[in-house]
Amino acid sequence: MSDSLERLYLAVLAARDLDPATSRTARLFQRGPSKMAKKLAEEAIEVVIDAVNGDSEAVIRESADLLYNLTVLWASAGVRPEDVWREMARREDMLGIAEKLPKTPMKLPKVASPRVAARRPIVALEGRVARKRH
Numbered sequence: 001m002s003d004s005l006e007r008l009y010l011a012v013l014a015a016r017d018l019d020p021a022t023s024r025t026a027r028l029f030q031r032g033p034s035k036m037a038k039k040l041a042e043e044a045i046e047v048v049i050d051a052v053n054g055d056s057e058a059v060i061r062e063s064a065d066l067l068y069n070l071t072v073l074w075a076s077a078g079v080r081p082e083d084v085w086r087e088m089a090r091r092e093d094m095l096g097i098a099e100k101l102p103k104t105p106m107k108l109p110k111v112a113s114p115r116v117a118a119r120r121p122i123v124a125l126e127g128r129v130a131r132k133r134h
């Protein structure tokens with residue numbers, strides 16, 4: 001997936017300076033970050049609505065639109081896909097895949113320390129998962 005997003009990101013960068021009359025991306029850049037943010041939020045809501053309605057095909061379509069609008073906002077904010085992959089890898093090293101960092105401020109090393117560099121095995125913490133289900 002990251003390859004597709006990286007190709008899309010490069011395509012968005014290439015389209016930024018095209019004619020807004022014919023390029024949606026160029027039009028989004030012309031209208032600026034608030035319009036990009038509005039479109040991204042709209043797509044996120046469309047994904048949510050389709051998921052709640054159980055329309056998986058629509059979720060797929062709207063997710064593609066969501067990821068497109070996300071890459072446009074990344075480009076506008078000077079964020080590269082690899083910046084996001086690095087943050088995800090840092091969290092995985094620290095806490096296991098898909099874990100969010102704890103809300104309470106926690107001093108985490110900016111880069112994985114050698115000790116952490118050897119990724120710890122990802123274990124399913126049954127107890128914690130079980131607690132979440134109740």
Ligand SMILES: N=c1c2ncn([C@@H]3O[C@H](COP(=O)(O)OP(=O)(O)OP(=O)(O)O)[C@@H](O)[C@H]3O)c2ncn1[C@@H]1O[C@H](COP(=O)(O)O)[C@@H](O)[C@H]1O
Pocket residue numbers: 008011012015018022023024025026039042043064065068
């Ligand atoms: N990947 C996409 C892409 N995904 C979704 N979209 C557009 O984003 C819109 C999202 O759907 P919406 O229903 O929210 O939009 P809409 O209601 O049709 O129209 P608006 O309300 O947004 O005006 C759709 O119109 C899609 O065509 C995309 N537009 C462009 N790209 C790629 O971006 C690159 C640059 O393309 P241009 O922007 O056409 O130069 C190319 O690689 C394109 O393939």
